[in-house]
Amino acid sequence: MNKQKKVYVYQGFERFWHWNQALLIFLLAFTGFEIHSSYEFFGFETAVDIHNKAAWGFIILIVFAIFWHFTTGEWKQYIPTTKNLRAQAEFYLFGIFKNAPHPTKKTLISKLNPLQRLVYLGLKILVIPVMVFSGLLFMFYRYPQGDQIAAINIDNLEIIALVHTAGAFVLLSFVAVHLYLITTGHTITSNLKAMITGWEELEDEDEDNGNTTNSEEKEVKS
């Protein structure tokens, strides 16, 4: 095992963004499914109120997050790679039960393993935009009405609603799996602690390109 070193992995804004996003997604899902009549909690009117306000909060947060990602260059963390993808999948499916080492080394410039890169990128460019866009259509959906520009009317809310519902299910299952997978760090709580404090114990980066090293090690082992 390599030497462990405390590294400041998640910057202040990153954590602020992450936790706000978590809270907002939870609120949106919880009120959203009440609006969907899956259960009753706040009451329909309050649920709609909270949902709409949280939606705006979410949009504002996303705007800041996009700015942050581009100005810091952190967007590069999400560039998908096939390198180690298979090894990472195999780790979750088999290696983890044998206490095998993580195939991808977490470093400051590469915080995400290839599976995370793929899933988070999917969220960022597909699921969340679809949810935001369909949500905005929901809000600004124009009923068939008189004395208005006909071209911007949408005659049917159904397709918007169905896409929004489907996206909500995908997001919910992501959250569930995400909450479980954060327990697969060095210790059960190390990932959680890192996202709260920013600091995480990582393998010492004396050698560059930890990914290759680890996967090579793995190949040797198998």
Added chain:
Amino acid sequence: MKNFTKAITFFLAIIAPLIIVTVALRAPKADHSKLESLREKLSAGHKPGVDHSKMEILQQEFKTPHEMTAACLTCHTERGEELLHSAHFKWEREEFIPGRGVTYLGKKNLLNNYCTGVQSNEGSCMKCHAGYGWNDKTFDFENPYNIDCIVCHDNTGTYKKASGAAGYPEMGPDGPDFKKILGSMGKPKSENCGNCHFGGGGGNNVKHGDLEIALLTAGRDVDVHMGVDGAHMNCVDCHTAENHEMKGRYYGVSSTNTQRLLCEDCHTEAPHQKSILNEHSVKVACQTCHIPIYAKVNPTKMYWDWSTATRKKDGKGYEETDSSGNVTYASIKGDFLWGKMIKPEYAWFNGTADHHLLTDKVDTTQAFLKINTLNGEYRDRNSKIIPVKVHRGKQPYDTENLTIIQAKLWDREKGKGALWLDLEWEKAIEEGMAYVDMPYSGKHDFIATEMYMPVNHMVSPASQAVTCKECHTRTDGRLASLTDFYMPGRDRNRFIDISGQLLLVLSFVGIFAHSMLRYMSAKKRKTAQTH
């Protein structure tokens, strides 16, 4: 201490943006200035500019009501001409109906689902005509002296038209005190309108369900506009008139989207604080949420089955009443069902309607015949959801000619074929159909009918308005029958819901299985290490 500061900062970082967003997105205040100025105007009340008791021409002993009208018209010189063209006098309007062209329809010639129609029954029905002497087809609609000014403008509340007298009041010592009445002529009061409009269908609240005598004395909870403890408004405060053409439409007899009286006229199109409610008003009429129930005080007729009429006991007609005194069967009319505190049914409506005319064919393949049709659907840009009283019943129709039947119901004496006197369908139908120049094959049966009456009155205080969940609910919502659009909270796609739930279940099963395997393998390793 450092940790504590950190925790505070972190807490603020999460909560503060939410608070800012919440405050920033607070809905702007609704504009109530128009309503306020109306309130001021209403509370000031109406002060007449003329004292009719000082008019010399009104001091004489009139022999006929026509003479009284003539006296009115000596000062109000042009009002006669106005009335001759008004719906209150003509009982018809010139209207264009797609598929029919220009029509002349109204109470004069249309059917309704209650006493059916006025034709051949004018002598009785015209008790509610703003005129004198409409006894049959020979009535002169061009003569201004046939107008009854008093029925609407009497401010004493003592004027009465006689029963079965084609709109004439009783004259002479047994009649009303006309000197007093003419001396107090003025702007119509709710009582004037109510004399006819409360009693449609043959009794208080029978027809409309939201127009009845209780409106004169009830509080805000019954009608927020007319309530004596509220604005205490009069009918004509909303139903304003220009040249005797009243604003407001009743689609049992009207057909076009004109001369309508809308809540928005006073309340504007955005009366709510919450923009999401204002947004609803694009497709939902104000009445839909603000008239959660009608017939709040007295019952209204919901069902009228003519097919059971003419039954006799000991050779005579009879009546049956329920425990609260409502007539549930009458030999002259058939079976009734009454309702009180009724939840309206709902329909799309764009302001236009069609009617089943006497000359229209009856389609016996349909479950019921629509006496009138309210046009509209979700996709129609001008349609809104409105509350409707649906009155159901059974009416006679000619099984050979397939036309609905106008029967003769009333006459002054027995033996002339009037159903209400002779209790005989065949003769009543023959007489009625002959009067309207329609053939009758000699064979009749009864067909189920429905009539759609928009509910516009008995607006409840805002606190009693229909709540979100009464419509946005999976089952049995108020709008359950309007299925031509997607409504959140009511509608869902089964495939998406089931797939989504399956995805969630699979995620949880996966998590559970994976964590169990991790737990067991870790335990195994531990045991292996200790050995």
